[in-house]
Amino acid sequence: xxxxxxxxxxxxxxxxxxxxxxxxxxxxxxxxxxxxxxxxxxxxxxxxxxxxxxxxxxxxxxxxxxxxxxxxxxxxxxxxxxxxxxxxxxxxxxxxxxxxxxxxxxxxxxxxxxxxxxxxxxxxxxxxxxxxxxxxxxxxxxxxxxxxxxxxxxxxxxxxxxxxxxxxxxxxxxxxxxxxxxxxxxxxxxxxxxxxxxxxxxxxxxxxxxxxxxxxxxxxxxxxxxxxxxxxxxxxxxxxxxxxxxxxxxxxxxxxxxxxxxxxxxxxxxxxxxxxxxxxxxxxxxxxxxxxxxxxxxxxxxxxxxxxxxxxxxxxxxxxxxxxxxxxxxxxxxxxxxxxxxxxxxxx
Amino acid sequence: xxxxxxxxxxxxxxxxxxxxxxxxxxxxxxxxxxxxxxxxxxxxxxxxxxxxxxxxxxxxxxxxxxxxxxxxxxxxxxxxxxxxxxxxxxxxxxxxxxxxxxxxxxxxxxxxxxxxxxxxxxxxxxxxxxxxxxxxxxxxxxxxxxxxxxxxxxxxxxxxxxxxxxxxxxxxxxxxxxxxxxxxxxxxxxxxxxxxxxxxxxxxxxxxxxxxxxxxxxxxxxxxxxxxxxxxxxxxxxxxxxxxxxxxxxxxxxxxxxxxxxxxxxxxxxxxxxxxxxxxxxxxxxxxxxxxxxxxxxxxxxxxxxxxxxxxxxxxxxxxxxxxxxxxxxxxxxxxxxxxxxxxxxxx
Numbered sequence: 001x002x003x004x005x006x007x008x009x010x011x012x013x014x015x016x017x018x019x020x021x022x023x024x025x026x027x028x029x030x031x032x033x034x035x036x037x038x039x040x041x042x043x044x045x046x047x048x049x050x051x052x053x054x055x056x057x058x059x060x061x062x063x064x065x066x067x068x069x070x071x072x073x074x075x076x077x078x079x080x081x082x083x084x085x086x087x088x089x090x091x092x093x094x095x096x097x098x099x100x101x102x103x104x105x106x107x108x109x110x111x112x113x114x115x116x117x118x119x120x121x122x123x124x125x126x127x128x129x130x131x132x133x134x135x136x137x138x139x140x141x142x143x144x145x146x147x148x149x150x151x152x153x154x155x156x157x158x159x160x161x162x163x164x165x166x167x168x169x170x171x172x173x174x175x176x177x178x179x180x181x182x183x184x185x186x187x188x189x190x191x192x193x194x195x196x197x198x199x200x201x202x203x204x205x206x207x208x209x210x211x212x213x214x215x216x217x218x219x220x221x222x223x224x225x226x227x228x229x230x231x232x233x234x235x236x237x238x239x240x241x242x243x244x245x246x247x248x249x250x251x252x253x254x255x256x257x258x259x260x261x262x263x264x265x266x267x268x269x270x271x272x273x274x275x276x277x278x279x280x281x282x283x284x285x286x287x288x289x290x291x292x293x294x295x296x297x298x299x300x301x302x303x304x305x306x307x308x309x310x311x312x313x314x315x316x317x318x319x320x321x322x323x324x325x326x327x328x329x330x331x332x333x334x335x336x337x338x339x340x341x342x343x344x345x346x347x348x
Numbered sequence: 349x350x351x352x353x354x355x356x357x358x359x360x361x362x363x364x365x366x367x368x369x370x371x372x373x374x375x376x377x378x379x380x381x382x383x384x385x386x387x388x389x390x391x392x393x394x395x396x397x398x399x400x401x402x403x404x405x406x407x408x409x410x411x412x413x414x415x416x417x418x419x420x421x422x423x424x425x426x427x428x429x430x431x432x433x434x435x436x437x438x439x440x441x442x443x444x445x446x447x448x449x450x451x452x453x454x455x456x457x458x459x460x461x462x463x464x465x466x467x468x469x470x471x472x473x474x475x476x477x478x479x480x481x482x483x484x485x486x487x488x489x490x491x492x493x494x495x496x497x498x499x500x501x502x503x504x505x506x507x508x509x510x511x512x513x514x515x516x517x518x519x520x521x522x523x524x525x526x527x528x529x530x531x532x533x534x535x536x537x538x539x540x541x542x543x544x545x546x547x548x549x550x551x552x553x554x555x556x557x558x559x560x561x562x563x564x565x566x567x568x569x570x571x572x573x574x575x576x577x578x579x580x581x582x583x584x585x586x587x588x589x590x591x592x593x594x595x596x597x598x599x600x601x602x603x604x605x606x607x608x609x610x611x612x613x614x615x616x617x618x619x620x621x622x623x624x625x626x627x628x629x630x631x632x633x634x635x636x637x638x639x640x641x642x643x644x645x646x647x648x649x650x651x652x653x654x655x656x657x658x659x660x661x662x663x664x665x666x667x668x669x670x671x672x673x674x675x676x677x678x679x680x681x682x683x684x685x686x687x688x689x690x691x692x693x694x695x696x
Contacts (some may be wrong), residue, residue, distance in 0.1 A: 029513075033533045035520050036513050091477060093521060095470040124445040125473060132477070133509035136484075140505065146498055152500060154488055161512075169472040172383050175463045185381045189354040259353035297452045334692050 003336045008345055010060050011053035017075040018048065021138070039127055042110050047086040049102040049194055055198040062202030062216065065305030073143035074205060077152070079199050084156060087131035088163055088194075094170060096126045096253060098204035102242060132160065134184030144205055151204050162189035174254040183261050192224030192232070199223075212323045213265040218322070223317035227254060228342050229309035232257030233302070237293060237347035246315040248289045259306065262301035271295040297348075305343045313341040350432040351684040358408050359401035365423040366396065366430055369486070390458050394544040395434040399448040401470055403546040409680055410550030410564065413673030421491035421618045422553060427502070429546050435479035436511055436542075442472045443519060444601060450591065478646060480508065482577035492553055499552050507545035519561065522602040531609050539579070540572030545572075560671045567671070570664035571685060577657035578688050580605030581650070585695035587642060602627040610649035619643040644696075654692045662675030 022044035030037035056078040063074050070249065089315065093106035100106055105113075107127060112120025114170075116325075139152055166189035177286055199220045203213055236249045236259065250257055264272065274291060278284045296302050316337050320330055349357070355560045370392035378385035404426040415572050440446075441454035446455055453461075455475060460468025487500055514537035521530065547568045551561055582591055583598045584607065599606055612620065622639060632640075644650045664685050668678055 032513070033530070036516065039516060091473050095466075095473050097466070118443075119443070119519065119523060119547055122519045123516055125439050125443050126512045126519070127477075128473075129477070129480070130509055130512040130516075132480070133505050133512065136501075136505045138511065140502055145495060150488070150494055150498065155483045157481050157488065161485065162476055164474045164478040164481065165380070168387060168478075169381055169383065171470045171474070175467060181382070196652075301682065311610055325555075 003332050003339060006061070006332050007052050007054065007057050013070070013104030014053055014056050014060065014075065014078045014082065015048065018079050020043075021079045022048075025134070039074045039111075039123065039130075042092075043131060044087070045125065046090075046104075046107055046110070046199040049104060051102060055085045055194055055324075058195065058204040060326070061329050062199045062208075064130045064202075065323070065329035066203065066206030066208050068211075069080060073188060074202070076138055076142035077144070077201060077205060079093065080135045080142065080156075081136060083131050084160070084197070084210040085194065087128045087135060088160075090124055090128035090131065093166065094121060094128070095167070100245070103314065116287040139193055139320065148205055152201050153201055154205070156197055159193045162193040164259070166193070170255070173256040177264065178256050180258075180261060183256060187228050187258075188221075190224075192221045195220035195224040195227070209324065212325070214310050215319050217322050219319045219333070221272070222312040222319065223333075223340075225341050226309045226316060226337060227311040229258055229312075230344055231304050233259060233305055233309070233344065233347050236260075236289075238295065242346070248278075248284045248292075251275065251278055251289075251292060252282055252284055257305075259296050259305040262304045263296045263299045265273035266299035267295055271299075302347075306315060309344055310341050313337045351680050351687060354409070354680050355400050355402065355405050357404045361410065361418070362401055362404045362423065362426045362430065363396065366427050366642065367392075369427045370396075372632070373482070374694055385571060387459075387471065388681035391438075391455070391475065391479060394438075394449065394455055395430060397452060398404075399450060401430070403433045403542055406543065406546040407550040409428075409677050410547045410673070411554040412550075412557075413554045413671070413677035414551065414554030414560075422550075424486055424490035425492070425549060425553060428483045428490065428504075431483035431486060431576035432545070433509070433542065435476045435483060435592070438472055438476035438479065440515065441516070442474045448593070460666070482691075496553055500549050503552070504545055507541045510541040514538040514541070518603070521604040525612065526604050526609060528606075528609060530647050531604060531606055534578050535606075536569075538572075540569045543568035543572040543575070557672065560673070563667050563671050567664050567681070570660040570667065571681075571688075574657045574660040574685065574688050575662060577606055577653050577660075578692055579597060581607060581653055581657070581692065581695050584608075584637075584644065585650075590694070596626075596632045596640075599623065599626055599637070599640060600630055600632055606654075607644050607649045607653040610652045611644045611647045614649065615643055621648075650695075655693055658689050660686045 012200055022040065026037050026040045026044065027038050055102065059081045060070065060074060060078050064070060089101060094108045098106050099109050103243050108120040108124035108206070110120070111123040113121070118145055136153065136156065139156065140149060142149070142151075166186050169186040173186065178186070194216060198214060199216050203216050227251070231248065235257070236246055236247055240246050253261070260275075264275070267275070271292075274288060274295075278292070308343045320333050320337070323330065325333075368546070370388065374385050374388045374392065377679035399638055406622075407429045408418065408422060408426050412418060416615065437449060441449055443458045446454050447457050456468040458468070459471040462468070473627060484504065487504065514534050517526075517530070517534040518538065521534065526534070544565060547560060547564050551564050556564065559682050565592045580598065581668070583605070584595055586595055588594050599608070608623075615623070619640075622643075624638060627638070664680050666683070668681050671678065673681075
């Protein structure tokens with residue numbers, strides 16, 4: 001099975017479990033207060049939107065790398081990982097003032113419609129908090145022995161701290177131009193932290209040997225870098241047909257992905273002026289986007305970013321081969337990394 | 349020792365531990381990225397502002413109710429409880445758009461000064477998340493055996509879910525008038541949840557028997573109701589000299605404490621109009637406040653609220669006497685409850 005079909009198959013198992021989880025949650029909430037039920041109903045819709053379920057599938061698959069079958073307990077943990085992933089997105093959308101997530105309204109936007117913007121933003125602040133709590137509860141009550149649970153809770157809490165530190169830096173860099181060291185500090189705790197949390201959770205629960213845990217930590221970090229850089233390139237270079245949303249969002253928001261940092265270092269005055277102008281306007285025309293893409297190519301920034309993504313992908317593949325996961329799972333992770341590398345070529 | 353001197357004494361122990369915790373945290377953060385250090389420095393200042401340290405002292409004292417001495421491990425947990433308390437306040441101030449906390453700038457307001465309002469609010473969103481993570485980490489690494497840690501983490505995570513559900517309702521009730529059942533649902537998970545988390549954490553770690561844990565759960569719930577109602581009365585009825593800030597904040601914000609709900613039910617048209625007018629204006633004059641206080645008295649709402657606070661205080665005291673905590677600690681909790689009851693008489 002190719003990596004995409006693998007994600008489809010295991011993703012649908014997780015979605016089924018997620019639906020039954022939400023159905024219980026909504027029912028219990030409604031007996032407390034109907035509006036809390038409404039909050040959970042909307043969060044259910046938000047988190048069940050079409051997507052790859054990459055994080056929770058990584059947990060399920062790294063678990064399956066060390067065990068043969070999948071029982072209720074690991075699916076409970078996957079629910080926790082999905083909740084974890086989405087509580088981060090709720091606050092991310094809120095701070096980015098993003099109105100959409102996967103083509104539908106973002107969480108704060110859903111609730112702004114109830115009364116006003118402040119109400120929507122308030123529900124998103126408390127709702128995101130709440131969902132992180134629910135994520136931990138899913139892990140705590142998943143049914144695994146206490147020693148393993150403790151390790152996974154430590155991992156998720158550490159990941160949550162890391163991702164929020166990096167979010168603060170990501171926000172700072174909209175206001176204060178970062179250099180490559182700043183960028184590296186930020187990314188090191190951003191995408192890498194979600195891959196670490198999800199892959200290591202599965203491995204720990206699946207009983208991976210200590211040596212493999214250390215290897216997988218490196219695997220996750222390298223996949224994280226490779227994926228994050230590719231994801232940022234997509235945001236600038238993929239067409240709406242390829243990506244599902246209009247390109248150039250990071251540029252408008254003044255975000256500082258690697259290819260923008262490198263471009264800024266080597267750009268001429270006119271190129272910098274255009275970048276700053278677009279950021280100030282909060283809007284980008286097709287012609288402006290094409291011009292900025294030209295500058296990213298001209299300054300060598302696209303090449304630098306692609307090479308860095310590929311380099312981390314290559315390291316990840318070598319390390320995956322050294323683990324004791326079974327071949328099915330090694331193949332999955334390796335071919336996923338290969339896909340990231342290959343897909344870089346789509347964006348010229 | 350009276351309850352106030354007890355809080356002063358144990359509060360200063362906790363503050364000392366908290367200062368050394370922050371000093372380590374800031375140092376480590378600065379080696380990651382200087383701005384993360386700045387975030388922690390400001391959070392250190394925010395959480396060390398003058399206050400009673402009621403939550404973490406409740407943990408320390410309920411622990412001491414079952415053990416004789418205080419070691420590093422329980423102080424680490426108290427640090428966690430302080431972080432827990434303050435991460436909730438950071439998001440609470442943010443959603444309430446409160447510019448001040450204990451006479452100084454609120455967390456989002458501190459960071460708004462760096463660049464703009466969106467920056468300040470974003471740092472407060474991610475910063476509050478981060479601090480909850482740090483609270484859990486303090487508990488997880490406190491040094492207690494894993495079985496006890498697991499119980500306490502479960503308790504805090506449950507408390508965090510409860511408090512955030514109640515925060516959503518509290519916000520909703522600014523927009524949609526609640527009845528007494530709505531209010532009860534909200535309060536049941538608000539103040540009660542912090543007392544539950546803090547008192548039970550100490551009792552569990554101190555090795556309280558199961559029967560006492562159940563009793564203390566009821567104690568905490570009743571103290572929570574008694575305290576929450578009194579706290580709300582103070583917000584309307586205490587002078588700035590008594591309370592340290594201008595009265596009437598809840599009224600301006602359209603909050604719905606018990607005395608306002610009961611008043612609304614029995615108020616005449618003019619009284620309701622004044623209440624709505626002040627809420628809409630977001631400002632209250634001295635004369636308007638006096639007039640609303642008159643209505644709260646006239647409609648019997650002040651009496652209803654005071655009696656409910658007292659009733660819960662009386663139940664709490666009876667239950668405290670039934671626990672196996674030592675007499676010093678029983679006296680502390682009982683005299684604190686008695687103080688809440690007595691202080692109700694100051695507000696006429």
